[in-house]
Amino acid sequence: MKTQEGRQLLLGAIADDLTGGSELAAMLVARGVPTGFSTDVDAAIAPDSLAHVIALKTRVIPAADAVDRVVAAARRLLSVGCDQIFFKYCATFDSTPAGNIGPCAEALADLLGARLVLFCPALCETQRTVFQGYMFGGSQILAESPKRFDPLTPMTDSNIVRVLAAQSRSRVGLIAHPVVDRGSKAIAERCEALAREGTRFAVVDTIYERDLAAIAEAAAEMPLMTGNASVAAHLPTSWRRSGRLANPQAAELPGIEGPAVVLAGSVAPRTAEQLDHFGRENEIVSVDLARLMEGEDLGAPVLASAKRAIAANRPIAIATMAPQQEVERLQGKYGRDVVARAAENFLTELAHRLIFEGGVRRMVVAGGETAGAIVPRLPISRFIVGPYQGLGTGRMIAEMPFQVGLMLKSGKLGGIDVFSTVLEEMRRPARTEPYLEQWPPTTRVQ
Numbered sequence: 001m002k003t004q005e006g007r008q009l010l011l012g013a014i015a016d017d018l019t020g021g022s023e024l025a026a027m028l029v030a031r032g033v034p035t036g037f038s039t040d041v042d043a044a045i046a047p048d049s050l051a052h053v054i055a056l057k058t059r060v061i062p063a064a065d066a067v068d069r070v071v072a073a074a075r076r077l078l079s080v081g082c083d084q085i086f087f088k089y090c091a092t093f094d095s096t097p098a099g100n101i102g103p104c105a106e107a108l109a110d111l112l113g114a115r116l117v118l119f120c121p122a123l124c125e126t127q128r129t130v131f132q133g134y135m136f137g138g139s140q141i142l143a144e145s146p147k148r149f150d151p152l153t154p155m156t157d158s159n160i161v162r163v164l165a166a167q168s169r170s171r172v173g174l175i176a177h178p179v180v181d182r183g184s185k186a187i188a189e190r191c192e193a194l195a196r197e198g199t200r201f202a203v204v205d206t207i208y209e210r211d212l213a214a215i216a217e218a219a220a221e222m223p224l225m226t227g228n229a230s231v232a233a234h235l236p237t238s239w240r241r242s243g244r245l246a247n248p249q250a251a252e253l254p255g256i257e258g259p260a261v262v263l264a265g266s267v268a269p270r271t272a273e274q275l276d277h278f279g280r281e282n283e284i285v286s287v288d289l290a291r292l293m294e295g296e297d298l299g300a301p302v303l304a305s306a307k308r309a310i311a312a313n314r315p316i317a318i319a320t321m322a323p324q325q326e327v328e329r330l331q332g333k334y335g336r337d338v339v340a341r342a343a344e345n346f347l348t349e350l351a352h353r354l355i356f357e358g359g360v361r362r363m364v365v366a367g368g369e370t371a372g373a374i375v376p377r378l379p380i381s382r383f384i385v386g387p388y389q390g391l392g393t394g395r396m397i398a399e400m401p402f403q404v405g406l407m408l409k410s411g412k413l414g415g416i417d418v419f420s421t422v423l424e425e426m427r428r429p430a431r432t433e434p435y436l437e438q439w440p441p442t443t444r445v446q
């Protein structure tokens with residue numbers, strides 16, 4: 001399959017974490033775009049894909065390493081021919097003063113010769129909006145939201161222009177809402193004016209879903225676009241209009257039976273609520289990181305609990321969740337990255353054993369960094385991406401020597417019942433006609 005002038009992909013996307021990357025792939029699939037997904041720069045890109053997402057774990061690693069990996073992923077996507085590169089980051093612009101959004105975007109802009117790069121983090125579906133450059137979660141400004149306490153990327157400045165400028169060499173401007181509200185042509189004209197005056201990066205205000213549509217239309221011909229998956233989900237409209245996406249395709253996923261687990265390394269308040277809900281009818285095993293850090297072997301007892309639940313045909317959740325005070329105490333004692341790595345390694349080892357010793361075939365992983373530790377270390381030869389059906393409901397099949405249903409849940413997203421609902425949904429084959437006009441999907445597909 002070729003797009004134009006012999007290029008294969010309409011969009012080559014690079015995500016800075018796995019939950020976000022899987023959401024993006026699921027959204028494109030729901031829009032009728034055959035989309036591949038991989039977590040490894042060298043993995044195959046299927047010849048029948050029109051979009052491909054390479055999901056990395058680059059959000060909190062040293063900036064220079066993040067740049068190297070992101071550029072390698074971009075080169076890989078460009079090697080099969082690709083109309084546009086999309087750099088996907090979190091709706092709450094999760095990053096540190098050292099990066100990594102700015103440095104990665106700068107390196108991609110250099111690689112692609114982009115004069116003006118838009119930054120559109122908003123996720124209107126969940127009321128994450130940007131106005132006058134300030135990010136809101138509903139009525140809460142970012143720095144007063146739970147994101148202030150993120151264990152790895154605490155967001156303490158709500159002004160995205162300022163946050164981006166602090167991690168970039170390029171001049172950063174704003175495309176304010178009055179311009180966005182006038183539509184794609186006005187946005188494109190403003191981009192041109194900013195580029196002429198030497199501004200290379202522009203944060204774009206976004207309040208409504210229609211703003212995302214207008215921004216995507218303005219960006220459709222740019223060599224590089226950046227933002228949350230929500231803006232990329234509107235690109236297929238432009239592709240259909242220009243004839244580049246002639247045959248939007250229905251999405252199909254086989255059903256998967258077999259033992260089910262939730263592995264939660266996210267300590268986000270939303271994940272805590274979802275675990276509480278899951279725990280009303282199911283067993284939750286809490287992994288006490290303080291004991292793990294003291295060298296106690298918790299692998300065997302946790303695995304034994306999981307195997308008991310599996311033998312009784314019950315789903316189970318295993319979580320490293322702790323109250324905020326305890327998270328801070330552990331980070332103070334051992335260092336933020338050391339604690340994170342210990343939790344990630346514990347869950348990674350466990351995932352492997354649950355699948356290969358416990359026979360687990362349906363798995364939800366909560367947390368982008370957690371998923372980024374677990375998934376690439378499983379012997380997955382290919383992912384089949386299922387269609388996005390609303391917040392936190394993108395799922396896929398991981399092909400190993402057998403198939404495993406997988407859902408990578410962002411820490412902050414998903415309905416209260418997401419764990420049990422998704423594990424149950426994985427059992428049923430699904431076929432979804434493409435969402436061509438209506439977006440985002442408002443009804444769950446059974």
Ligand SMILES: Nc1ncnc2c1ncn2[C@@H]1O[C@H](COP(=O)(O)OP(=O)(O)OP(=O)(O)O)[C@@H](O)[C@H]1O
Pocket residue numbers: 017019020150151152265266267268271289320321322326327330331339340341342343344366367368369370371409410411412
């Ligand atoms: N009890 C704990 N104390 C300190 N750190 C923890 C604890 N439990 C988990 N962690 C670490 O916190 C980090 C949580 O990040 P992760 O990206 O997995 O979740 P999230 O930020 O909620 O999700 P997302 O990025 O999808 O929004 C991980 O690195 C994890 O290992």
Ligand SMILES: O=C(O)[C@@H](O)C(=O)CO
Pocket residue numbers: 017019020021023089090091092123228229368410411412413
């Ligand atoms: O945008 C989001 O919130 C997610 O896609 C994500 O990136 C969480 O890590």
